[in-house]
Amino acid sequence: MSGLHIAFEGTTGAGKTTHSKALAGYLEGKYFREIVLAKSPNGTDAGGRIVQIVFDRSMTPVAEILAFAAAYAELVNLVIAPALKRGAVVISDRGVGSWLAYALYRRAGCVSERCVSEILETIGCGNSIWPDVTFYLDVPVLVGFARKLGCADMSVFDLQDSGVASEAHGLSFLAKKYGWYKIDTTLPERSIQKQVVKVLQRYLQN
DSSP: OOOEEEEEEOSTTSOHHHHHHHHHHHHBTTTBSOEEEEETTTSSHHHHHHHHHHHTTOSOHHHHHHHHHHHHHHHIIIIIHHHHHTTOEEEEESOHHHHHHIIIIITTTSSOHHHHHHHHHHHHTTSOOSOSEEEEEEOOHHHHHHHHTTOTTOOHHHHTOTTHHHHHHHHHHHHHHHTOEEEETTSOHHHHHHHHHHHHHHHHTO
């Protein structure tokens, strides 16, 4: 069986990490010998350092966009692409869709769509950076924030940035444009996990 790339997209508190880990636990030993969790943008050493610099709020918006692109390039070329070549299943906690929404909506007007396309082509270096299947975990922004309050990974960067609502709108638009599977994450976790597995059955049986 060849590798499979699955991504979970959504705004703060949508449940991306929770459902990425739940799916990894479900798949382990059933269909693939190797499961790789890829967390963007801080899933590599360099990515983690980049995120800390961005969170210091000392960068201009264009620099932020390019910094997150650099972090994603590290993740693609050090983690995602090699794992897929080995035949692993890669589960991305945020993926290319999150960076697109950030660049084109949260920081609207800073870079053109043409520029964004060229950056993504450069990041890929001949590798496909688009997941085989993407789940858009839909949650109202305020509900997501309420979930994150008090969590160890709560991002002050998100809570203090008025552009989060624009990013949420962008993700919703991208979900429709690219045919992502939309799931209402105000539903119980078990119900969401069943929906995810049902969608994946056709991929897992090939």
